[in-house]
Amino acid sequence: MQVDRLYGQEKEFQNKLEELQNNNEDGSEERVPVPETQSQRLKSILQETTAELAGIATRKNRDWFDENDADIEVLLQKKRSCFERVLAKPDDHAAKADYRRACSTALAGLRDMQSKWWTNLAEETQHYADTGNTRAFYEALRAVYGPTYQVQAPLNSSDGNNLLTDKESILRHWAEHFGNLFADKRQVQEESIRRIPQHAERVELDEPPT
Structure with a gap:
């Protein structure tokens, strides 16, 4: 989300939130509100309102995290399932051990993905430099770092x-x-000027350096 675009639109943002919240009310007062449902509803309202007023920010440069999204999701899903087992059985030592191993595996996997991605990118960029392909070299650099954008505060x-x-x-x-x-x-008092300590003149500074 391009949240910086919301500056100066606080009133419009508040009105849009109230409008969407009223539209999502089912009008049933007999049902007991479920916290998970209310949280999900609030999340969707905030995302929809912000997207409509501020717009969706698009990534303009390459990133190792996005390009390995599928593999990362597998690691996180395994870690998430182990964590749910720990929540269901807090006294299960085997579940806690599995969760610690899943955390360690996920962290090691993320580091390995990041290292391989940067290594491959460096080799690709170096190949362009060695072969004198200047255009591809700078395109590879721009793809990673991209143009810089300054957001006005x-x-x-x-x-x-x-x-x-x-x-x-x-x-x-x-x-x-x-x-x-x-x-x-500004008015400067003469007494303040006279209180400034005076130093003796150093005539040796006038001589050319040797």
Whole structure:
């Protein structure tokens, strides 16, 4: 989610949440609310509202985690099943041992996937460099690191009543701030200047270095 786009849309976001929440109410007061159902409903409402107002962020560069998603899901599913056994039988030492092994296996598997992915990528990039394929070399670098994007942090206005989100307003605010800061005339007392300790003149500093 591109959450930074929600700045300045707090009221609209709140109204949309209330609208979706009212639409999801089933109107039945006799049923006992289930915490899991309410949590899932709240999660879906938040995701739907944020996606509609802020949009979905798309990945623009390669990542070892995404490219090994299927294998990672297998490791996590095994770890998850072992954890559920521990929750069902907290006193089962065998279940706890299986869970610890599953955690260790998942961690080792993730590290191995990451290491292999970076090794293969380095070999591929080095091959482009060795063969003089400059275009493919820089394309490989851009695919990993991608272009850099700077997110402009919002800034309060001078009176504190408005939130500045666009670049032009923020730059105008800083120009006004520093303009007032340096244009302000300050009175310096002569007594304060006389209290500054004076040092003897060092004429040897005028000589050229040797």
